[in-house]
Amino acid sequence: MSKIVLKNVYKHFDKKVTAVSDFNLTVEDGEFIVLVGPSGCGKSTVLRMIAGLEEISSGEFYIDGKLMNDVPPKSRDIAMVFQNYALYPHMTVFDNMAFGLKIRKFQKDKIKKRVEEAAELLGLEDLLHRKPKALSGGQRQRVALGRSIVRDAKLFLMDEPLSNLDAKLRFQMRAEIAKLHQRLKTTSIYVTHDQTEAMTMASRIIIMKDGVIQQIGTPKDVYDNPENTFVGGFIGSPSMNFFDGRIVNSQFIADDVHINIPEEKMAYLREQGYAGKELTMGIRPEHIHLLTGEEEAELTNSILSKIIVSELTGADTLLYSMLGTQEMIAEVESRTNVTAGEDVYLTFNMDCAHFFDKETGVRIRPEKSAVLVG
Amino acid sequence: MFRKKLMPLFFVLLLILSGCAGFKTGDSKSADSGDKVVIDFWSFWGSEIRRPVIDKIVADFNESQDKIEVKHTFVPWGDIWTKELAAIAAKNPPDVVINDINATALRGQKNQAMNLSRFLEKDDISDRFYEELWNATLYEGDSYGIPFNTDTRILFYNKTAFKEAGLDPEKPPATWEELWEYAEKLDVKNGDTYDRIGFYPLWGVNSDVWMLNSDGKNFFDEDGVPIIDTEANRETLEWVMDWHEKYGANTINSYKSQIDSQQGNPFFNGKLAMYVNTPTFYTQIRDYAPDLDFGVAMLPEREPGSGNTSWGGGFVAEIPQGSKHPEEAWEFIKHLTDVEAQEYWAVKNFDNVANIKAAENAAKNSEMPDKDKVVYQMAIDNMENTLLTPVPVHAPDFMNLVNPELDSILLGKKSIEQGLKDAQQSLEKLIEKSK
Amino acid sequence: MEEVEMAAKKRDEERVASAPAYFDNIHTKRKLLSLINFILLAAGSLLILSPIWWMISTSLKSMAEVMTYPPTFYPHEWNWGNYIKTWKAAPFDTYAINTITITMLVVIGSVLVNSFIAYGFAKVPFKGRGILFAIVLSTMMIPGFVTLIPQYVLFSKLQWINTYYPLVVPAFFGSAFFIFLLRQFYMTIPNELIEAAKIEGASHFRIWWTIGLPLTKPALATVAIFSFNGAWNDFLGPLLYLNDENLYTLQLGLQVFKGEMNTQWNYLMAGSLLVLLPVIILFFFFQKYFIQGINLQSGGK
Ligand SMILES: Nc1ncnc2c1ncn2[C@@H]1O[C@H](COP(=O)(O)OP(=O)(O)OP(=O)(O)O)[C@@H](O)[C@H]1O
Numbered sequence A: 001m002s003k004i005v006l007k008n009v010y011k012h013f014d015k016k017v018t019a020v021s022d023f024n025l026t027v028e029d030g031e032f033i034v035l036v037g038p039s040g041c042g043k044s045t046v047l048r049m050i051a052g053l054e055e056i057s058s059g060e061f062y063i064d065g066k067l068m069n070d071v072p073p074k075s076r077d078i079a080m081v082f083q084n085y086a087l088y089p090h091m092t093v094f095d096n097m098a099f100g101l102k103i104r105k106f107q108k109d110k111i112k113k114r115v116e117e118a119a120e121l122l123g124l125e126d127l128l129h130r131k132p133k134a135l136s137g138g139q140r141q142r143v144a145l146g147r148s149i150v151r152d153a154k155l156f157l158m159d160e161p162l163s164n165l166d167a168k169l170r171f172q173m174r175a176e177i178a179k180l181h182q183r184l185k186t187t188s189i190y191v192t193h194d195q196t197e198a199m200t201m202a203s204r205i206i207i208m209k210d211g212v213i214q215q216i217g218t219p220k221d222v223y224d225n226p227e228n229t230f231v232g233g234f235i236g237s238p239s240m241n242f243f244d245g246r247i248v249n250s251q252f253i254a255d256d257v258h259i260n261i262p263e264e265k266m267a268y269l270r271e272q273g274y275a276g277k278e279l280t281m282g283i284r285p286e287h288i289h290l291l292t293g294e295e296e297a298e299l300t301n302s303i304l305s306k307i308i309v310s311e312l313t314g315a316d317t318l319l320y321s322m323l324g325t326q327e328m329i330a331e332v333e334s335r336t337n338v339t340a341g342e343d344v345y346l347t348f349n350m351d352c353a354h355f356f357d358k359e360t361g362v363r364i365r366p367e368k369s370a371v372l373v374g
Numbered sequence B: 001m002f003r004k005k006l007m008p009l010f011f012v013l014l015l016i017l018s019g020c021a022g023f024k025t026g027d028s029k030s031a032d033s034g035d036k037v038v039i040d041f042w043s044f045w046g047s048e049i050r051r052p053v054i055d056k057i058v059a060d061f062n063e064s065q066d067k068i069e070v071k072h073t074f075v076p077w078g079d080i081w082t083k084e085l086a087a088i089a090a091k092n093p094p095d096v097v098i099n100d101i102n103a104t105a106l107r108g109q110k111n112q113a114m115n116l117s118r119f120l121e122k123d124d125i126s127d128r129f130y131e132e133l134w135n136a137t138l139y140e141g142d143s144y145g146i147p148f149n150t151d152t153r154i155l156f157y158n159k160t161a162f163k164e165a166g167l168d169p170e171k172p173p174a175t176w177e178e179l180w181e182y183a184e185k186l187d188v189k190n191g192d193t194y195d196r197i198g199f200y201p202l203w204g205v206n207s208d209v210w211m212l213n214s215d216g217k218n219f220f221d222e223d224g225v226p227i228i229d230t231e232a233n234r235e236t237l238e239w240v241m242d243w244h245e246k247y248g249a250n251t252i253n254s255y256k257s258q259i260d261s262q263q264g265n266p267f268f269n270g271k272l273a274m275y276v277n278t279p280t281f282y283t284q285i286r287d288y289a290p291d292l293d294f295g296v297a298m299l300p301e302r303e304p305g306s307g308n309t310s311w312g313g314g315f316v317a318e319i320p321q322g323s324k325h326p327e328e329a330w331e332f333i334k335h336l337t338d339v340e341a342q343e344y345w346a347v348k349n350f351d352n353v354a355n356i357k358a359a360e361n362a363a364k365n366s367e368m369p370d371k372d373k374v375v376y377q378m379a380i381d382n383m384e385n386t387l388l389t390p391v392p393v394h395a396p397d398f399m400n401l402v403n404p405e406l407d408s409i410l411l412g413k414k415s416i417e418q419g420l421k422d423a424q425q426s427l428e429k430l431i432e433k434s435k
Numbered sequence C: 001m002e003e004v005e006m007a008a009k010k011r012d013e014e015r016v017a018s019a020p021a022y023f024d025n026i027h028t029k030r031k032l033l034s035l036i037n038f039i040l041l042a043a044g045s046l047l048i049l050s051p052i053w054w055m056i057s058t059s060l061k062s063m064a065e066v067m068t069y070p071p072t073f074y075p076h077e078w079n080w081g082n083y084i085k086t087w088k089a090a091p092f093d094t095y096a097i098n099t100i101t102i103t104m105l106v107v108i109g110s111v112l113v114n115s116f117i118a119y120g121f122a123k124v125p126f127k128g129r130g131i132l133f134a135i136v137l138s139t140m141m142i143p144g145f146v147t148l149i150p151q152y153v154l155f156s157k158l159q160w161i162n163t164y165y166p167l168v169v170p171a172f173f174g175s176a177f178f179i180f181l182l183r184q185f186y187m188t189i190p191n192e193l194i195e196a197a198k199i200e201g202a203s204h205f206r207i208w209w210t211i212g213l214p215l216t217k218p219a220l221a222t223v224a225i226f227s228f229n230g231a232w233n234d235f236l237g238p239l240l241y242l243n244d245e246n247l248y249t250l251q252l253g254l255q256v257f258k259g260e261m262n263t264q265w266n267y268l269m270a271g272s273l274l275v276l277l278p279v280i281i282l283f284f285f286f287q288k289y290f291i292q293g294i295n296l297q298s299g300g301k
C-alpha cells in the first residue's frame, strides 16, 4: 500500500521535445487515478517515468517517501499493463502469469496458488495451458491483467489497456477493472484518451495537454467546474458549447443574439473588469432546453433557432443549430419530435454557464470561491 | 533456470576441452625427444605413394645421427606456402619447407627464404645439381634454396597408331613440320568428329612452352629486358593458330576440359596419338592404360637446328627466414638432396630428381622396370634441353599481363602482331615502373 | 423432311458423342500439363543434382575408370571399397572428432554470443550505441585477407598456434554479419515485451535468455547452420593454425588426395561425400525452422 508523489517532473526528449512539463501529483493510497488527454500529450511518458522505463529529466518521484528517480524498474515493485498486452508469445498463459513470480524466486507451489487465484478472479482457469496466440483479444487483456495482479505490486499502471477492444468488450472490461480495483485496492494509475473511461473509473482525473496538467479533480468536479476551455471541451460528450461574445449591460451578446446573465454571475464578472469586454461563454448541451409554447418564449431568456440536424441518440436527441455564426448543440429529451429545418425556441440555463477569459481560456471564478452548482 | 541447468554443462565442456589436445598451449616441439634438436619440416607430399617415401627418407636421417630429430608435417599442396608466409610473418616458421623453384630468387629478395651462402661456403654442394636448376635458386649470386626435384616436357606418342598410319614407330617427329605431317596422317576423321586426333599443341602445355621451344629464349633476356615480341614467337603463334584452325574450336574445347580436369585423357585409349607432358605422366599410363604401346621423344624443333628446347620446373628445400635451427635444417637439407635419398625418391616415385648422380643411378636401378627406365632416361637426356622460367624479381606477376594478350590472340580477337606488340609494351612499362 | 430429321439426329448424336470427348480433352489437357510440369521439375532437379551424381559415380570408380575417355556416366565396376580405403588413407577418425569438437564449440559460441550482442544493440539503449554498431558493421567491409597475417601474428604471440583457440575463440567474440542478422530479428520483437519483463523484475541477461532466445529461434537456426557450415568447411583456419597432423580437420585430411601432379579423384570424391553428409542431414533437419518461424505479434493484437 503506497502513496506516490511527483514533484516538478519534466521530461525532455533529445533536448528539443518537452513531453512533460512541471508535473506535480500526489496519489493517496488506494486511489484510482486516470490520466486523460489527447494523443501525444505525454500520458504514456508520465506512466513510463513512474515505471522506470523512461528517465526523469528533472524533478523528483517518491513512493512512500522514498526517492525513486534512480531506482531500476525491477526494484520499484510496480506492475504494468500495456496497450498491446505484451504477452510472451512462446509461453503459456500460466507461464506468462508466473514469470514475475519465478524471477522473484517464489516457491513452486506458491506460484501455482497465486496464479490459480488470479486466474479464477479473471475467469481464466480453463485457458492456463494455452499460448497467447490461441486467445481472443479480451482473454489476452485478462491475462495481461492477471500477470500484473499476481505479483501483488504496490502500484498498478495501465496504459490504454482497453483501446484494442471493441466497444462492448471495452465496456465489460471497464467494469471488471473497476471491480478488481474495489477488491484489491491497489493504488492505480490508468491512462486513456477516452473520457468516458475516465469519468466512470477514476477517483480522480488528471487532464493533460501538451505535457502540462490542465486540471486535477474528481470526475464530477472536472465536469462541473472545468478549469479552462480545454477541459470543458475535452470532458463531456457531446462537447460543451463555446460562444465568443461581449458583455454589455448584463447581457452576453454574441453576433446579434442577446442573453441575460444572472446577477450573481454578473457581479463577479463586473468586479473583475469583464463588463464591456470580449469573453467566451461555455454551456453544456444538456443545459440548453427546448421551449414549447410561444408565450413561454416571450417570458424567458430564449432564442429562435433553425435546426440543422436532429440526432436521436436513444434517451436524448441532439439538436444542431447556429447561434448567430457559431455552432450550437442542445441535448433534449428524445420525445420531442423536432425535425431538421424546423424553427424552435431554445433557452439557456444560465446558472450552469461558465465564462472564460478570451485570451487565456481560463475560467472566470467568483473571487470568494462561491461555488456554482449546476 | 540458467544457473541450474546450463552452468554444469559449461563446466563439463570446459573439463572435456582441457583434456583435449587441441587446447594445450605452448611449444609443441620442445616437449619430447630429450637433448635432440627438433626441426619442423613441411611438405605437401601426403598421398599414398609420396608419403611413405618421404617419411622413410626422414626416418633414415633421424636414425643416422643423434643430434637432430626431424618432424615431418604434411601441409596441403598449394596452401602450404600461404601457411609458410603467415608463419614467417609471425616469426615462428618451420625449419625446412619444400617450395617452388621458380620463385626461389623472389623469396630471397623478399627476405622470406634464408640466404644459404654461409652454409655453402663450408659445404659447397652446388655441383650435385643440374646447372639450370641451381641457377634458378640464385638471387644476386646467393642461393636461397636447394633443388630437390624437377620436371621437363617430353612428347609421348602412340606406337600402335603410328603403325596404323604407316609411320615408323621408332621415328618420332623431329620438327614442327614433321609433327604436322604426322598428325595429318594420324587423324581419323569420322564425319564431323574425330575418332583420333593426331596432335594438338595446347593440350598438356601452354603456348609459352612452344615459344620457349621455338628459339630457346624466355620472355626476358639475361638482363631482365622483355623480349616477347620476336619473329620466333610470332611464327610460333601462327603455327599454333594453324593447329587451332585444323581441328576447330569445338573439337579442341570438348577435349580440353577433360584434359584440364585431369579426369580422363584421350591419350590413354588412343583417341589422341601424340601428347606433350612431364615424364611422370608415364606413371598414369602405367597405372591406367597398362596395355598402351607408346614411345617418348624430345619436343620437336621449330626448324632443323633451332633446338629441342623444353620447359621445366621443380621444387627446392628452403630454410624460411626466422627458423630457430638453421644449422640443423641445413644438415637435413643436405641429406634430402644427397644421392641416396634422391635415388630412393626417384625410383619409388618415378620422379625426376635434381641430383644428377642420383638421377643417373635411378635410370640404371634394378628396381626400375625396363619401360620405366626408357622414359626415365629420356627425362634425364631431356634435362640438357630444359630451361626453367624463374619469376623475374622485378615483375613477378608479369604473366597476368601476358596471358590476356595470348588469350585474345587464340580467340581471334587480336592479330598476332598486335597481341605480341601490346604484351611487349605492357611488360616494358611494368619493368619501368618497378625499377 | 426426312433429311432434315436425319441431320438433326446426327447432330444430336454428335453432341452426345462429343460431350465425353470434350471432357476427355480437359482431362488429357490437365494430365499433359502436369506431365510437362513434372518433366520440367525433374529435369531441373537432375540438373541441380548432376554434380552430386558425378561425385557419387566418381567415388565408386576405379582410378583407371576415372581416367577413361570419354568419361563413363556410371561406374562399370562399383567399388564400394573406395569408401573404406578413403577413410583409412589418413587418420580420418581423428579428423572427424577434431572437426566435430571445433564445430560444436563454434556453433555454441556463435549462437549464444551473437544473440547476446545483437540483443544489446537492439534492445538496450546506451550512449554511442549507433556509432558502435556502425563500427561493428564496418568490420564486414574489411576483406579477410587483410586481417589474415595480423591475426596470425596476434595468435602466435598468444602462443595459440597449433591449438584450437584461434579457430574457436573468435566465434565467442561475435561476427558482424550474425549480429546484424539477429539484430534485425530482435527489432521485430515489440519493445513492450522487453519492458514488461523489466518491470516484472528480470535483468537484461534474464530477458535475453528467457525471452530473446526463444523468440529468435528461426534466426538462431540460421546462425547455427551458417556457423556450422563455416566451421565444418573451414579450410584456411585449420590450415594456418594447426601444425600437428593429429589436430587436423576433415577438410585438411581430404587434401591428401590432391597432389601437385595427380589427384585421386575417386577417393577425393568419396571423402568429400562423407564430409558433406552431416551438412546435408543438418539442412534437412533445420529446414523446418527456416519455414516455420514464429509469429512474433501473436501475443499482441
Ligand atoms: N522516445 C521518444 N523520443 C522522442 N520523442 C518522444 C519519445 N517518446 C515520446 N515522445 C514524444 O513525447 C510526446 C508525448 O508522447 P506520449 O507517448 O507520452 O503521448 P501519449 O499521451 O501517450 O499519446 P497517445 O495517447 O497517442 O498514446 C509526443 O509528442 C511524442 O512524440
Ligand SMILES: [Mg+2]
Binding pocket: A043, A044, A045, A159
Ligand atoms: Mg500513449
